[in-house]
Amino acid sequence: MSSFKELLLLLLIVQISRGYKEKGPRFQPTVGEVWPKPNSRINYGDYFEVSENLNFLVNPGSCAIVQQAVIRYKDMIIEKSKKSYVKSEDRATSQIVQNFQITFTDSCTVNMIPNEEMDESYTLKSNSLEAKSVWGVLRGLETLSQIIVRTKLNKLIIPNTLITDAPRFPYRGIMIDTSRHFIEVDKIIELLDGMSFNKFNVLHWHMTDDQSFPFDSLVYPNLALKGAYFPDMIYSVQNVIAIVEYARLRGIRVIPEFDTPGHMGSWAASHPEIMTKCGGINNGIYGLINPSVPESWEFLYNLYEEIFGIFPDKYVHLGADEVDTDCWETNQGVQDWLVANNMDNVDLRYHYLERLAANTSSSFNRLPILWQEAFIENPGLTLPSKAIAQIWFDYKAVMAKITGDGYRTIMSDGWYLYVLDSGGDWEKFYTVEPTNWTGTASKKELVFGGEGCLWTEFLNSNNIIPTTFPRASAIAERLWSTKETTDINDATFRLEEHNCRMMLRGVHCRPANDFGFC
Amino acid sequence: MSSFKELLLLLLIVQISRGYKEKGPRFQPTVGEVWPKPNSRINYGDYFEVSENLNFLVNPGSCAIVQQAVIRYKDMIIEKSKKSYVKSEDRATSQIVQNFQITFTDSCTVNMIPNEEMDESYTLKSNSLEAKSVWGVLRGLETLSQIIVRTKLNKLIIPNTLITDAPRFPYRGIMIDTSRHFIEVDKIIELLDGMSFNKFNVLHWHMTDDQSFPFDSLVYPNLALKGAYFPDMIYSVQNVIAIVEYARLRGIRVIPEFDTPGHMGSWAASHPEIMTKCGGINNGIYGLINPSVPESWEFLYNLYEEIFGIFPDKYVHLGADEVDTDCWETNQGVQDWLVANNMDNVDLRYHYLERLAANTSSSFNRLPILWQEAFIENPGLTLPSKAIAQIWFDYKAVMAKITGDGYRTIMSDGWYLYVLDSGGDWEKFYTVEPTNWTGTASKKELVFGGEGCLWTEFLNSNNIIPTTFPRASAIAERLWSTKETTDINDATFRLEEHNCRMMLRGVHCRPANDFGFC
Structure with missing residues (x-):
């Protein structure tokens, strides 16, 4: 297959390369176009000059999130643009924008956090931005920073424009797996930067898995001490707090996942007392958590108490993917406990997930997200009605099934980012449509968004x-823009510009499409 | 195809992930194994301690290349190893290696450069390295730095060992394309570092192509001024000199390629007077160089004079790939000139390549390397007998054909590094065998080596x-080690260690295989 693919590529290359090409990029980047594409944009055709001493007038002015955003975006608009490779033709300008008015109507409080109900809509004109919430202001400022460009004569200009915008889906995430490989803190920060430039609003942090336990719990320090790959491959509580705060200021939620009852090999390195020792073919291995001993529930309570102290989001991802119950079935203690409690092996699966979800809900007021298996393999599982299923394979059937049970879903099938192909392979992600399955409109409204997944095996x-x-x-763009935003040709040229813009702001992007300077 | 591949991957993942895994990497790195694998290695079973104040005694001691290498390798062996994640079990050691003797017999001169005839063989013991040339010393020091490791108790140890080593192929290269995207100087330096850790000995610099002309010629400054993507996307003469010198000190040749007669779109931006204006379907486009006007030959002479002043290698890559002669055939001036000189369009192809090769040979004493098309599309082309053909597709037929004509070849078919697949996809490169085609032993001896190609469209x-x-x-490893070095399993574990080692030394590698800490 690999060599067949190579052959196809070769033919493509030979075909492209023959003939004559003039100097320059394959796709000339657009100038001042927005990514992801706004819902509605009217250009009146004329331009205004933007002052190098642009003032942002903010009402109310006491909001720290907005004030800090203004500082960031002023730097991008005025300073970073000086080094941009994307320049506009010179334009006649009728007046200078000296003051830019930002207005929002909802309250802004010191500890407010982005959440599933936040309003991210905004209305942007050449000298004003209006939004209901601070989150809309953040999205609008990102758009503003994309439509102000420098001309070849180094003048800052903004088109006379009216943009009315709001996201199609409320949940637009990236999942990062920090267990298969440790990812340095500064790379997570860079990821958040890139996310904010794309109006993503959720970082789903798949913190732990079989391979390593990189969270340095203060309550159970042996988890990282014995479970991390190495003592310097850990996230301290301070690291996590800094990341969550960095995300908050950009309107990005951070949802933790400490996957159970499987994928816990790294927990077993330090806490075998909460694990189930397998019999049978896996004899002696510590497999799943052991729900039959009170130590396990106490442990989870204490750990989640610590986790929820530093991850303020209302949601927690409980994992529950790829659960192989062989160890429960071959462990005598678990089997004895089942008999004593009048349960069988199937009951145990329900018992574990329902008790865990109920505990995080009753004790900590958190709502659960779980991988699709929890819903599919356990029909009738009782979860809070606001629980969310994350879909990662066979989405057409699974979306129909889970929304049929009334649960909300987020789409990840087709959005596994480690799936690499030669070339500018973004189109395969672009053409995924989360509602492309058979179901009623009301069921499709349960599609709450989607997530690109960065599994880190490779x-x-x-x-x-x-x-x-x-x-x-x-x-x-699929998650923010309208369903009709599917023009690959249009997207190609805009993405070329967007890539130049992200790199200018310090995100180490690969080329978007083909040869060029972005 | 993409979704089929995704499905296969998914099945693979589901298969791998089910079941229970204990903490840690999928493939535990080896400790103190060598990459590429030496020809012969005998371990006697015992170990020596290596002093933290290890002295390198060099004979003769006046050789700058070796003295500088000693400084670099001492830093890697003593200092960088302190942060290594790969540690040996504690070993009993019988004595301390305090002095390490390096001996070589060939002369070492100030301006010596690596070359196609350099002797890279060496013999390494636990306290001595013997080689014929300084180049062998460099390769031996690399091996030495790989077999000395730190124990978990932080002691430096070396096994009692005897390594006898020499490369299978004299030409082991990486090609970099700096036209499709500009590559920053510090990344070329990092590439050279990585190459030296793998005993590569040629950097083939595909400097120019249609898309941009990043070399800042002092003789023809408009080439970069008008041909580079941007004024800061250029290599100054000083940049080139620094890169060539950095490579020389590591025993790496740098062979320039300023591709002609096609792939010259970026030249046309500044010097249309040497280009052929097309008629016919490409009407008005500047296609190939124009061999019918004396200005072209004068231009090439002057440019090559400058190039050869800063690239001292005996070889030059003349390009000649993907030549579409349509422009020559539709340009009236070229056609008139052919008539006047009693030539036809086929003659012109021969005339151009033979004259170019003869000129660089007679005027500058350089030998040519050309892409396979020059040989295949022009049977009987007269080139210097030491000319080399670079093979990039259909290698089984092409190798047989070109070696049949008595020319040497280098293999690049299957080694296009931008061909990406998900996962640790190095095996597809590992299993390429440059002599796997039908031919006599004497023909196969004409396979001079190979090159991994970094085309930079993506x-x-x-x-x-x-x-x-x-x-x-x-x-x-394919190019250095014996033909029999084909054990994927053995290579997997060694490559895991090698990757850790390269990262420790500052090369930003991706994961080699799967989850882990390297």
């Missing part, structure tokens, strides 16, 4: 950013 | 290094 700190951007930008 | 400074390493390491 990613580390050196290649995670160029693997993510600009390929994840395709997912961002 | 590579830029952000992803070129993790795309190259450790995938190119597979090519390095």
Whole structure:
């Protein structure tokens, strides 16, 4: 297959290369176009000059999130643009924008956090931005920073424009797996930067898995001490707090996942007392968590208490993917406990997930997200009605099934970012449509969004950013823009510009399409 | 096809992930194994301690290349190893290696450069390295730095060993294309570092192509001024000199390619007077160079004079790939000139290549390398007998054909590094065998080596290094080690260690295989 693919590529290359080409990029980047594409944009045809001393007038002015965003975006608009390779033709300008008015109507409080109900809509004109919430202001400022460009004569200009915009889906995420490979903190920060430039609003942090436990819990320090790959491959509580705060200021939620009851090999390294020792073919291995001993529930309570102290989001991802119950079935203690409690092996699967979800809900007021298997393999599982299923394979059937049970879903099937092909392979992500399955309109309204997934079997700190951007930008546009935004040709040229823009701002993107300077 | 591949991957993932895994990497790296694998290695079973104040005694001691290498390798062996994630079990050691003796017999001169006839063989023991030439010393020091490791108790140890080693092929290269995307100087330096850790010995610099002309010629400054993507996307003469010198000190030749007669779109931006204006379907486009006007030959003479002043290698790559002669055939001036000189369109192809090769040979004493098309499309082309053909597709037929004409070849078919697949896809490069075609032993001796090719349509400074390493390491071992070195399982574990080692030394590699800490 690999050589067949190579042959196809070769033919393509030979075909492309023959003949004559003039100097320059294959796709000339657009100038001042927006990614992801806004819902509605009217250009009146004329331009205004933007002052190099642009003032942002903010009402109300006391909001820290907006004030900090203004500082960031002023730097991007005025300073970073000086080094841009994308320049506009010179334009006649009728007046100078000296003051830019930002207005929002909802309250802004010190500890407010982005959430599933946040309003991200905004209305942008050449000298004003109006939004209901601070989150809409953040999205509008990103758009503003994309439509102000420098001309070849180094003048800052903005078109006379009216943009009315709001996201199609409320949940637009990237999942990062920090267990298969440790990802350095500064790369997670760079990932958040790139996410904010694409209006993503959720970082789903798949913190732990079989391979390593990189979270340095203060309550159970042996988890990282014995479970991390190495003592310097850990995230301290301070690291996590800094990442969550960095995300919050950009309107990005951070949802933790400490996957159970499987994928816990790294927990077993330090806490075998909460694990189930397998019999049978896996004899002696610590497999799943052991729900039959009170230590396990106490442990989970204490750990989640710590986790929820530093991850303020209302949601928690409980994992529950790829659960092989062989160990429960071959462990005598578990089997004895089942008999004593009048349960069988099937009951145990329900018992574990329902008790875990109920505990996080009753004790910590958190709502669960789970991988699709929890819903599909356990029909009738009782979860909070606001629980969310994350779909990662066979989505046409699974979306229909799970929304049929009334649960909301997020789409990840087709959005596994480590799936690499030669070339500018973003189109395969762009053409995924989360509602492309058979179901009623009301069921499709349960599609709550989607997530690009960065499983790190083959990613580390050196290649995670160029693997993510600009390929994840395709997912961002699918989740933000209207369903009708499917023009590959239009997207190709805009993505070329967007890639130049992201690189200018310090995100180490790979090329978007083909030869060129972006 | 993409979704079929995704499905296969998915099945693979589901298959791998089900079941229970204990903490840790999928493939535990070896400790103190060598990449590429030496020809012969005997381990006597015992170990020596290596002093933290290890002295290198060099005879003769006046050789700058060796003295500088000693400084570099001492840093890797003593200092960089302190942060290594790969540690040996504690070993009993019988004595301390305090002095390490390096001896070589050939002369070492100030301006010596690596070349096609250099002797890279060496014999390495636990306290001595013997080689014929300084180049062998460089290769031996690399091996030495790989077999000295730190124990978990932080002691430096070396096994009592005897390594006798020499490369299978004299030409082991990486090609970099700096026209489709500009690659920053510091990334070329990092590429050279990585190459030296893999015993590569040629950097083939495909400097120019249709898309941009990044070399800042002092003789023809408009080439870069009008032909580079942007004024800061150029290599100054000083940049080139620094890169060539950095390579020389590591025993790496740098062979320039300024591709002609096609792939010259970026030349036309500044010097249309040497180009052929097309008629017919490409009407008005500047296609190939115009061999019918004396200005072209004068131009090439002057430019090559400058190029050869800063690239001292005996060889030059003349390009000549993908030549579409349509422009010559539709240009009236060229056609008139052919008539006046009693030539036809086929003659012109021969005339151009033979004259160019003869000129670089007679005026500059350089020998040519050309892409396979020059040989295949022009049977009986008269080139210097030491000319080399670079093979990039259909290698079984093409190798047989070109060696049948008595020319040497280098293999690149199957070694196009931008061909990406999900996962640790180095095996596809590892399993390429340059002599796997039908021919006599004497013909196969004409296979002079091979090259991994970094065409940069989809590579830029952000992803070129993790795309190259450790995938190119597979090519390095194929070209250095014996033909029988084909054990994928053995290579997998060694490559895991080698990747850790390269990263420790500052090369931004992607993961080699699967989850882990390297």
